Each structure stands twice: as structure tokens, then as C-alpha cells.
Amino acid sequence: MLASASSLLPALSLGKYMAQAQQEKLPQVLVIRPPAGFKTFEERFSKKFQFVKAWESSLSIDLFLSNHALHVTALLCSAGTRVTSDLLRKVPSIRLIVTTSAGLNHIDLTECRCRGISVADAGDVFSEDVADTAVGLFIDVLRKIISSDRYVRRGLWTVNGEYSLGSKLQGKRVGIVGYGSIGSEVAKRLEAFSCIILYNSRKKKPYVPYPFFPTVSELATNSDALIICCALNDQTHHMVNDEVMSALGREGVIVNVARGGIIDEKEMVRFLREGELKGAGLDVFENEPSVPKELFQLDNVVLSPHAAAFSEESFLGLCELMAANLEAFFSGKPLLTPVMDFI
Amino acid sequence: MASSQEKETMGEDLDRTKLPQILIHRYPPFTVPCKHRLLRKFQLLEPDDSILPTHSFLAEYAQSVRVILCVGPSPVDSRTLDCFPSLQCVVGTSAGVDHIDLAECSRRGISVTSAGDAFSDDVADYAVGLLFDVLRRISASNRYVRAGLWPLKGDFPLGSKIGGKTIGIVGMGSIGIRVAKRLEAFDCHIAYNSRKKKPCFPFPYYENVPDLAAESDALIICCALTDKTRHIINRDVMKALGKEGVIINVGRGALVNEKDLVKFLVEGQIGGAGLDVFENEPNVPKELFGLDNVVLSPHRAVATPESLQALEEVVIGNLDAFFSNKPLISQVPHE
Numbered sequence: 001m002l003a004s005a006s007s008l009l010p011a012l013s014l015g016k017y018m019a020q021a022q023q024e025k026l027p028q029v030l031v032i033r034p035p036a037g038f039k040t041f042e043e044r045f046s047k048k049f050q051f052v053k054a055w056e057s058s059l060s061i062d063l064f065l066s067n068h069a070l071h072v073t074a075l076l077c078s079a080g081t082r083v084t085s086d087l088l089r090k091v092p093s094i095r096l097i098v099t100t101s102a103g104l105n106h107i108d109l110t111e112c113r114c115r116g117i118s119v120a121d122a123g124d125v126f127s128e129d130v131a132d133t134a135v136g137l138f139i140d141v142l143r144k145i146i147s148s149d150r151y152v153r154r155g156l157w158t159v160n161g162e163y164s165l166g167s168k169l170q171g172k173r174v175g176i177v178g179y180g181s182i183g184s185e186v187a188k189r190l191e192a193f194s195c196i197i198l199y200n201s202r203k204k205k206p207y208v209p210y211p212f213f214p215t216v217s218e219l220a221t222n223s224d225a226l227i228i229c230c231a232l233n234d235q236t237h238h239m240v241n242d243e244v245m246s247a248l249g250r251e252g253v254i255v256n257v258a259r260g261g262i263i264d265e266k267e268m269v270r271f272l273r274e275g276e277l278k279g280a281g282l283d284v285f286e287n288e289p290s291v292p293k294e295l296f297q298l299d300n301v302v303l304s305p306h307a308a309a310f311s312e313e314s315f316l317g318l319c320e321l322m323a324a325n326l327e328a329f330f331s332g333k334p335l336l337t338p339v340m341d342f343i
Numbered sequence: 344m345a346s347s348q349e350k351e352t353m354g355e356d357l358d359r360t361k362l363p364q365i366l367i368h369r370y371p372p373f374t375v376p377c378k379h380r381l382l383r384k385f386q387l388l389e390p391d392d393s394i395l396p397t398h399s400f401l402a403e404y405a406q407s408v409r410v411i412l413c414v415g416p417s418p419v420d421s422r423t424l425d426c427f428p429s430l431q432c433v434v435g436t437s438a439g440v441d442h443i444d445l446a447e448c449s450r451r452g453i454s455v456t457s458a459g460d461a462f463s464d465d466v467a468d469y470a471v472g473l474l475f476d477v478l479r480r481i482s483a484s485n486r487y488v489r490a491g492l493w494p495l496k497g498d499f500p501l502g503s504k505i506g507g508k509t510i511g512i513v514g515m516g517s518i519g520i521r522v523a524k525r526l527e528a529f530d531c532h533i534a535y536n537s538r539k540k541k542p543c544f545p546f547p548y549y550e551n552v553p554d555l556a557a558e559s560d561a562l563i564i565c566c567a568l569t570d571k572t573r574h575i576i577n578r579d580v581m582k583a584l585g586k587e588g589v590i591i592n593v594g595r596g597a598l599v600n601e602k603d604l605v606k607f608l609v610e611g612q613i614g615g616a617g618l619d620v621f622e623n624e625p626n627v628p629k630e631l632f633g634l635d636n637v638v639l640s641p642h643r644a645v646a647t648p649e650s651l652q653a654l655e656e657v658v659i660g661n662l663d664a665f666f667s668n669k670p671l672i673s674q675v676p677h678e
Contacts, residue, residue: 145640148639148640157641161372162642166647168647169465189525302485305499307501311505
């Protein structure tokens with residue numbers, strides 16, 4: 001009996017050892033902090049990649065990196081991990097950064113270029129969902145759907161009678177700030193509601209049939225609403241400022257599905273509180289997950305916790321894309337959604 | 344001897360009596376739209392606002408009334424029609440006409456007009472907004488943020504993508520077709536049920552609503568309320584739609600068996616609902632208030648200043664047409 005029990009033990013250890021060895025043969029991917037949904041990703045792709053997980057260690061990040069990441073060539077991150085030149089210096093072996101976001105403002109791209117580090121992002125995987133959210137928030141604000149839901153739930157329909165009127169979508173001039181893959185999907189949807197589309201972008205796009213305005217201020221002057229769809233960078237930081245909001249006017253609506261830092265948030269809160277803007281639909285904020293508390297009191301604002309990109313379906317699509325980019329890298333093939341590709 | 348004020352009033356009345364008469368049929372709290380515009384062209388007979396008691400008022404005017412302006416959902420039934428033997432036309436101010444006894448009007452040779460297409464775009468916009476809010480959980484996540492839960496509890500659970508969904512439209516009339524056009528831009532697939540198949544529409548047609556529900560991820564209810572469509576959305580339909588299915592109602596509350604819908608929602612037998620109308624407005628089943636997958640709206644799908652303006656044009660247009668013997672603008676066909 002004892003003999004057979006003890007003969008099992010080495011078998012168990014052997015099994016575990018073999019699983020570990022298998023894992024260790026897999027290409028390594030460094031993850032400093034887990035992107036949203038990482039657990040699902042890890043379960044799905046544990047047979048393809050070995051994840052080197054910094055946050056699970058009790059070591060300081062510097063010690064962890066010098067002990068465990070010196071030979072790792074790929075880094076997986078989300079918009080929540082700042083990939084600075086400092087970080088890149090600590091992991092000189094990194095040759096690829098895969099980010100789960102469409103935005104790139106968290107990555108020092110200049111440093112990547114200098115070091116010849118390739119970068120892959122989420123490509124168009126989110127564009128439709130983000131565009132859906134932009135249009136949905138726009139309808140919500142103009143037609144007061146969310147605030148009327150609140151009205152009903154508070155029992156006010158029976159007490160106070162009819163809720164106030166909203167505003168028609170048809171014929172509204174909607175200024176799209178940033179005519180990229182998201183901006184073009186927003187335009188396509190809003191045309192079905194008979195809105196008039198205008199846009200601002202870094203450069204006029206020759207094949208886009210809508211009126212172009214060279215500055216956001218001029219766009220705002222000619223618009224009933226602005227939908228922010230552009231990237232956040234040094235040029236676009238606080239681009240939507242008090243001048244733009246004044247140009248948009250008291251009947252103007254702002255929808256932001258891009259990055260909080262594109263809008264001067266403090267000014268926007270002031271404009272909304274003072275009734276200098278008709279309303280706002282906001283999925284992003286300057287200092288997430290903190291949201292200015294003054295907005296909680298306002299009926300004409302719809303708040304969303306940076307979820308524009310995230311439907312279950314796009315999330316699965318994202319997982320597939322991240323894995324495909326990593327596999328391409330490890331087998332020396334071109335990246336699927338390169339921002340820059342030095343391979 | 345009449346005072347100067349009474350003489351003035353009598354003078355006004357004398358002028359007014361030369362104008363064509365319209366009887367205002369109005370249950371409180373509904374108000375007459377565009378009253379100032381109507382007063383310029385017509386003599387408005389308002390039983391509720393007259394100093395005469397109702398029976399005296401009717402004795403004075405009822406025989407000669409040819410047109411009733413039916414305000415909001417004020418019911419027009421046989422008893423109402425019995426009061427006005429010369430009646431030829433009922434001008435409604437809503438898109439729905441389920442509060443008017445169409446069969447009885449037809450029997451008596453009385454034409455009925457509705458709001459026509461005045462509201463259709465706005466209702467379609469609203470229906471899409473409700474669908475988005477339910478599928479992507481906007482109402483619930485808005486509450487989540489306002490309760491300060493984002494920093495405490497982290498990301499909100501994922502919603503469901505709109506694109507690629509099959510949306511079943513119940514009632515492919517002027518509202519239904521506008522909903523279809525909008526949802527196509529979101530890359531949805533459209534299917535529909537209607538009284539009759541519409542050969543000019545490229546979407547798959549289902550002869551009954553349970554079959555439509557079985558093939559759909561969401562149903563949008565846009566049809567008229569009639570005897571045939573009352574409770575058309577019942578348990579069979581909800582079972583066929585399935586646990587992930589969503590119901591959006593911008594038609595009439597009684598199109599849906601509300602008791603069953605509440606049960607299905609509370610028990611998680613259906614994915615969610617966006618409701619602008621209810622069986623007993625303004626009362627909303629309290630069980631719905633606690634649900635995160637439901638968006639509730641106080642019958643506002645039509646409510647923009649622009650659509651109310653459009654309604655005014657339709658109402659005045661129909662009245663002008665009637666009194667000049669021209670074809671009515673938005674006559675409701677009788678089946």
C-alpha cells in the first residue's frame with residue numbers, strides 16, 4: 001500500500017513538472033498590469049504564450065524586471081499602463097509592444113522608434129462599437145432618454161405629469177472631431193438620422209463628402225453638436241477649450257468617446273453647470289475612474305465608465321487580434337495591426 | 344342693457360359664428376394644440392370651457408357640428424358619436440387611433456384623420472436610442488457612475504454589440520421603415536412582421552410574431568393597437584425571443600401583455616426591455632424600477648418641439664382640407 005502510494009508522488013510531481021516545462025518552452029509575454037479581461041485572454045491562450053506577470057510578484061517593479069524580464073521580447077499592455085522611455089530602458093530586450101487600445105497616448109512612440117520597437121494596437125476592432133456609443137449617447141442627450149428613465153424610476157410621472165420635451169435629431173449639424181475609422185463610422189450612422197455632417201481633422205480628406213473646417217473652433221461655430229473621435233496627443237490636449245465651447249453655444253451638445261484629456265474638463269463642467277451648453281454624453285474623463293462630482297447633479301449629462309469600445313463581441317475580437325499579433329511576431333510574420341513595424 | 348364689455352364679447356361672438364365650427368373633444372389633462380392658430384380660422388366649441396352646462400351646450404350646438412378635434416387619447420366611441428348626428432370628420436392629434444371606434448365611424452360615414460407622419464422620425468430615433476441603451480447597458484452604467492461605484496468596483500459589465508444583430512420590427516409602417524433605415528446603418532439585419540407582406544421591402548417577412556421572434560435578437564414594436572394586435576406580444580413571443588432577447592415598445596402599452604413581460608424580466612427569462620408606453624399610463628409596474636436591464640420612458644418618443652410643430656401643420660391641414668372639400672391629408676383607412 002505504502003509502496004503504491006509513494007510511487008504515485010513522483011508521477012504527480014512529474015506531471016506538474018512537465019506542464020511547467022511545456023509552459024516554459026512557450027514564447028514569453030511581459031504584462032506589467034493586467035488589461036481589462038486579461039484573465040479570459042490568459043485562459044484562452046495559455047497554451048500559446050507564457051505570461052510574465054509583474055503585478056503578481058511581491059518584488060518592486062524594477063527588481064522584477066531585472067530578475068524575470070531581461071530576455072522577454074514582447075510586452076502586452078492596455079491604455080492604463082504608461083510605456084515610458086524609463087520603462088523601456090529597464091526592459092531592453094523588448095522588441096514588440098501590443099496594446100489593447102485604439103489610442104496610443106500612453107506609449108512613448110518616439111522612444112519606440114529610436115529603439116526599433118514595433119507597436120501593434122487594436123486597429124479597427126472597436127470602431128463600430130465606439131461609433132455606436134457616440135451616436136447612442138448623442139440620442140440619449142438630445143432626446144433625454146436616460147434622464148426620463150430617472151424621472152420614471154423616481155415615481156415622478158404619476159406625480160408631476162409629462163416630462164419635458166427633447167430635441168429632434170433630424171437636421172442637426174454634427175461636427176465630427178477627427179475623421180478616422182471611428183469618425184467615419186459615426187458619420188455613416190448619423191446620416192441615417194438625417195443629420196448634417198461636418199468635420200475637422202489634421203488634414204482635409206479628399207474623398208470625404210462633408211464640409212471640412214480647419215480648426216475645431218470654426219467647426220464648433222457651424223455645429224449643433226461636437227462628437228470627439230480623435231487621438232490624444234500634444235496637439236489635441238485640451239483642444240476643446242472654453243473658446244470652442246463658447247463657439248458651440250448654449251444649445252450645443254458635446255459627446256466624447258475618445259480621451260478625456262482632449263477636453264478641458266474643468267471648463268466643460270463650468271459650462272454645463274452654468275447652462276452654457278445644452279448637454280453632454282461622456283464616456284471618458286481626464287482622471288478616470290474619477291468623474292467630477294458636479295456632473296452627478298446634472299440631468300442633461302449622460303455618464304459612461306469608459307465602456308464605448310466594450311461589447312462582449314468586440315472583446316472576443318480583441319482577444320483574437322492580440323493573440324494573432326503576438327503569433328505573427330513570434331513567427332517572424334508581419335503584424336496584423338501595426339502602428340510601426342520594424343520586424 | 345348690456346355693458347360695454349358684454350357688447351364687446353357679443354360682438355366677438357357674432358364674428359366668430361361666421362367661422363366654421365369645430366367641436367373640441369378633450370379629456371383633461373390634454374390641451375388643444377395650436378389653439379391660437381385655430382382661433383384665427385375656426386370657431387372652437389369647447390363644452391368644458393363654456394358657462395353653459397354640458398347638456399345645454401350640446402342642445403345649442405350638437406346638431407350642427409360636422410367636425411370634432413379629438414385631443415390626445417380622448418376616447419371617441421358610439422356614445423360620443425350619438426351626440427353629433429351631423430358629424431362627418433374626426434381629426435385626431437396622435438399617431439395612434441386606438442381610442443377612436445374606427446368601425447363605428449366607418450359605419451356612419453365619418454372620416455378619421457391622425458397625426459400621419461408628423462411623429463414618425465422622432466419615434467424611430469427614440470426606438471433606436473432605447474435599443475442602444477438596453478443592449479449597451481447605458482442606463483445602468485450611468486447609474487453606476489453617479490453612485491460613485493466606478494472607482495470602487497472597477498469596470499462595469501460588458502454590454503452587447505448592436506452590429507450583426509437581427510432586429511425584428513413588428514409593424515412595418517411609417518415608423519417601422521424609419522427604424523429599419525437607421526438600424527441598417529448600424530449593420531443590423533432587419534426582419535419584420537406586418538398585416539401584409541410589403542413586396543417593395545428587401546427584408547425577410549414573417550407571417551406571425553412568434554416566428555419573427557424566434558429569428559430575432561430584439562423586437563421593436565411599432566404597430567397600431569387594434570383588436571387584432573392587443574397583447575400581440577405574449578408569452579409565446581417572449582419564449583421564442585429567448586433569454587438574451589430584448590423588447591422595445593414605442594407603439595402602445597396594450598400591444599404587450601405587461602404582466603407577462605414583467606414576470607419574464609424579473610425571472611431573467613428575457614434579456615431586457617426599453618419601454619416608452621405602458622398599459623395603464625402613467626402607472627408603471629413597480630417591479631421594473633429595480634431592474635438594471637430595463638429602460639423606462641414616460642411616453643416621450645414623439646416629444647420634440649419640431650414634431651409638435653409638424654403635428655400642428657397636419658391638424659390645420661386636415662381641417663382646411665375638410666372645410667374646402669379637398670382630400671384629407673392623413674386619413675386613416677378603415678379595414
